[in-house]
Amino acid sequence: MGSQPQPQPHPLPTAFTPATPAGRDGLAALLAAPDRALIALDFDGTLADIVPDPEQSRAHPGAVGALAALAPRVASVAVITGRPAGVAVRYGGFAGVPGLEHLVVLGHYGAERWDAVSGTVRAPAAHPGVRAARAELPGFLDGIGAWRGSWIEEKGQAVAVHTRRAEDPVRAFESLRLPLAELAARHGLIVEPGRLVLELRPPGVDKGVALAEYVREVGAGSVLYAGDDLGDVAAFSTVEKLRTEGIPGLLVCSGNEVPALADRADLVVDGPAGVVALLTALASPPAGT
Numbered sequence: 093m094g095s096q097p098q099p100q101p102h103p104l105p106t107a108f109t110p111a112t113p114a115g116r117d118g119l120a121a122l123l124a125a126p127d128r129a130l131i132a133l134d135f136d137g138t139l140a141d142i143v144p145d146p147e148q149s150r151a152h153p154g155a156v157g158a159l160a161a162l163a164p165r166v167a168s169v170a171v172i173t174g175r176p177a178g179v180a181v182r183y184g185g186f187a188g189v190p191g192l193e194h195l196v197v198l199g200h201y202g203a204e205r206w207d208a209v210s211g212t213v214r215a216p217a218a219h220p221g222v223r224a225a226r227a228e229l230p231g232f233l234d235g236i237g238a239w240r241g242s243w244i245e246e247k248g249q250a251v252a253v254h255t256r257r258a259e260d261p262v263r264a265f266e267s268l269r270l271p272l273a274e275l276a277a278r279h280g281l282i283v284e285p286g287r288l289v290l291e292l293r294p295p296g297v298d299k300g301v302a303l304a305e306y307v308r309e310v311g312a313g314s315v316l317y318a319g320d321d322l323g324d325v326a327a328f329s330t331v332e333k334l335r336t337e338g339i340p341g342l343l344v345c346s347g348n349e350v351p352a353l354a355d356r357a358d359l360v361v362d363g364p365a366g367v368v369a370l371l372t373a374l375a376s377p378p379a380g381t
Contacts, residue, residue, distance in 0.1 A: 104373045108359065110342060114335055115358020118342035121314035122166075122374070128313030129166045131374075132303055132327070133367070135173040135180050137320030138346040141364050142287065144256050146245055151184040152364040154372070160191030161375035168310045171197045172299045174284070174291060174323055176248045177204040177213050187211060200249035201293070201323075202302025218249055219294040221279035226251045232275055236268065250293035261288050286321045287349065300326030307334065318344035318367055319353065328356050344370065 104123075110116045122129040133139055136146070139155045163169045169192070173180045177199025181187055186195055186208065197206040204215040229244055229251060241258035244251060253272060258264035265288050273283045276292045284291040284298075299319070307315060307330075315334060317327050331341035345357035346367050354360050361370055 105369075108361075108370050108373055110358035111360075112358045114340075115342050118314060118316065118335075118340040118358065121340035122316060122342060125313055126165045126374075127167060128311075130168050130170065130307060130310055130312035130315045131162065131166050131371070132170045132172055132306070132315065132317045134299070134319035134321070134324050134327075134346070135171055135175060135184065137287070137364070138318050138324075138367055139171065139184065139364055142320075146254070149183050151186075152368050154368040155364065156185050156189055156192070158368045158371035158375060159186075159195070160189050162371050163191050163195060165375060167312055168306075169195050170303075170306055171195070172202065172302050172306075172327065173197070173199055174201055174247070174250065174293075174299075175199055177206040177215070181206050181213075196306070198302045198306065200247070201297040201299055202305065203249050203294075203297050215248070219281070221276075221281045221294065222249060222251055222292065225275060225279045225281060225292050228275065228279075229253070232271075236271060240264075242268070245289075247291070250291050252289050252291040254289045256288045265290070284323055286323055291323075298326040299324060300328075300330040303327045303330045304334075307339070313339065315339060315341040316344060317341065318346055318361075318370075320346040320363075321350055322352060324353055325356075328353065332356075 110119055136149055140149045140151050143149050159169055177197045180197050180199055192208050195208040206213045242253055242255045242264050244253055255261045255264040268290055272290050276283045281292045282295045315331055317331050328343050331343055335341050343358045345354045345360045347363045348354040348360050361367055
């Protein structure tokens with residue numbers, strides 16, 4: 093019996109060739125049937141460069157244009173972030189952009205949702221443990237000498253402690269891990285570590301859960317997920333599970349500063365600039381069309 097003819101997707105630059113067979117299968121599925129593909133992306137470190145002050149974070153200059161060019165060709169584009177959904181929309185510049193009418197931002201690991209088609213955010217009330225931990229944190233940190241130079245970021249459904257501004261950021265980060273885990277446990281929360289940040293948030297919500305639910309919602313036939321930090325590991329695990337269920341996936345790591353993520357990725361690109369270049373390449377129409 094002869095083999096079935098395979099679709100011939102348009103070529104991408106060799107820099108975007110996945111290193112793994114599963115990744116190559118995921119990319120081939122995306123290119124063969126883009127109208128069934130879900131493009132899911134983290135925000136900080138993936139669509140936006142990491143900056144010392146998270147309030148100054150903004151999407152890479154080419155990100156919105158690349159997303160607007162790609163979005164009409166695929167089933168859906170979703171930004172999945174630990175930030176409040178409205179903050180990610182504002183810092184990303186996503187509102188009112190032609191081509192992004194059906195963009196979805198899943199904020200607070202999916203606890204909040206912003207839909208471009210309506211321009212509104214749906215969000216639950218803050219977890220009582222988050223409110224209690226937020227009130228306790230300033231005095232709690234005052235009693236820990238190693239925290240000096242770190243600062244608290246209020247995130248609505250979560251609260252985070254950053255150590256990037258500390259005199260010794262890594263030492264401050266490590267010295268805070270256990271005390272913050274104990275504080276979180278007292279209030280029914282967990283601690284999610286990232287790059288020089290420790291986030292206290294409710295259990296049972298993560299990017300993997302948010303991604304799995306959205307894949308089912310849109311009926312995606314393939315998935316690309318791009319992230320850069322430990323908070324994206326759960327989403328990588330979801331894509332790996334979806335592969336076992338017959339849904340091809342491509343795992344993209346933005347940068348290689350987090351080996352736990354980069355080592356699992358099918359494709360490692362050069363930070364947000366590399367992510368934008370990949371999205372731009374995916375948005376280019378096949379030759380001859």
